[in-house]
Amino acid sequence: MTDPTVLRTRGLTRRYGRDSGLVRAVDDVDLDVPAGQTLAVMGPSGCGKSTLLHLLGGLQRPTAGEVWLAGNRIDTMSERALARLRRDSLGFVFQSFHLMDELTAVENVELAALLAGRPPRRARQRALHLLDRVGLADRATHLPSALSGGQRQRVAIARALSNEPQVVLADEPTGNLDSAATLEVLRLFEDLRAAGQTLVVVTHDARIAAVADRVVAMRDGAFADDTRLAGTVYGGRR
Template sequence: MTGSTLLAARGLTRRYGRGSGLVRAVDEVDLSVPAGQTLAVMGPSGCGKSTLLHLLGGLQRPTGGKVWLAGRRIDMMSERALARLRRDSVGFVFQSFHLMDELTAVENVELSALLAGQSPRRARQRAMHLLDRVGLVDRADHLPSALSGGQRQRVAIARALSNQPLVVLADEPTGNLDSAATLEVLRLFDDLRTAGQTLVVVTHDTRIAAVADRMITMRDGVFVDDSRLASAATGPVHDGRR
């Protein structure tokens, strides 16, 4: 690993079953993600990209190999240490949002900060700042049921940023969104990339190339292509209209 590497894996493996039923979801992959990079991981359903993300974020244990975050090896951590790591250093964004239905937008965003021990006042200030950043401060008191899909995903992104994570891991973040909402989320990811936030996004959506610095393609649990992208430096995301 280089000094600038934030997230890394060596020989990372996750297998399920055995014998004729053995599935190699992730098959001895190596990965280095520098701080500040936006990495898109693409591939067909079942290729292992979501499993890869879960391994990198400590949501699953690898069958083999090693994972480091900010120089700390995480695959050998205890469950308690992993829980603290996920709370303090990793922001997760999921396809299904995973917001608390009974909490307002601002309450959803501030929850992780409260769990991390921040005072209610500071947690609320941070949450309102983040909702303003994602363009939803006027929806702070709305329940998720009163928000559109794109708005719910932007709340989820604000929540992921609540504890100023080292890396944001996004699993199919536009999978449940229409085209207009997808563009809103991609613009937000582009803003985060510009601000220097490290992002790893797994997706089917080729439009993510517009906001990524690098793209890895997966097939059958392995990397088949790893490319630097010029598109991220060419300008903001747009919808093709003049």
Template structure:
């Protein structure tokens, strides 16, 4: 039986702009099951990045409830949120966010430092993940010595190193050429086949096509929710 990983109920997000309230998300209801590959699409300003940030516990909703693996996370303290985020969510961003003075291996080790793992165990796990993304020859290279695609592979290895329940990918191919972008999407697809739940923000239909399910946001509302081979 498929396990429900995420449940959002009546999620609203508003910002105050002077005298006016700007509603970015409006009564969002969303469920994501274990092993899904979900693409979030929508025009600029539709709320897709805001929704991603709330799912990733980088931002809080104004109102509404969020359950992550049966834990209600909406009201957790910042310290507890950071712990849940580090344990259960891996992040892949368009701009990679690798630390320039650390080599590939050290960048992948970072989440394990926060998790309190001993140095030898950290290094071994980081090596395994870099081998998994086919970067064993680049472990000691700094980000400045890596191509865009190689940087994104390091970022994916870093996202996987804590064995999170969910990988969040925000425009993962946005800074890459078409061929390299396809290679990164093939890697994410393989991870999904291995059982990883992937939630991805993209504005490109050809990238969304890799996902098994696509939702479309417009003006802060989910207007479409389609699964491959179904409605």
């Protein structure tokens, strides 16, 4: 039988400092994320959730433990192999959008595909399709400065989907948004969940739980609670 787990950690640990200044940002975490699941990792600032996301995405190296993506151990990969993995298999969404200010929305979205060696025509078609999917087809030629916060985050989500990633990792994706823009992003995450995209979202915003299949609460670098959700979600029912 095929293992449905797409993302797995065992004994995942990240420590900073030493002796009396030792900080266990992530402390011996075991995690299994099945394909197609939307997981919300919640907790207060400083609890280790962003560090966990960076470890899952190969943006940081663990002090100890293992990280596996689709059956491949990634924490022992070379920097070059990790860069390819992040480009081809992972999509990232950040609180501050990280769009290129001098590129239009469609150019921002297609950039990842072009860097991966996709033909320009195909990359552009994919980017236009994704902008339409996130409701921004009419903003394709706009620069980020001409977009609202919610629109910029939706462009960032479209960019994260550009190379059809196995997992999308989102770090406080609503942290810089007002209430109306947050609802726009929540609706989009619910659409992605319904389409079967695997999502891991770290946040302190309880509204994210409305679009999740599962919520993990973190405290002091460890998992304090792990809850499977059922019933009502934002915009409809499961």
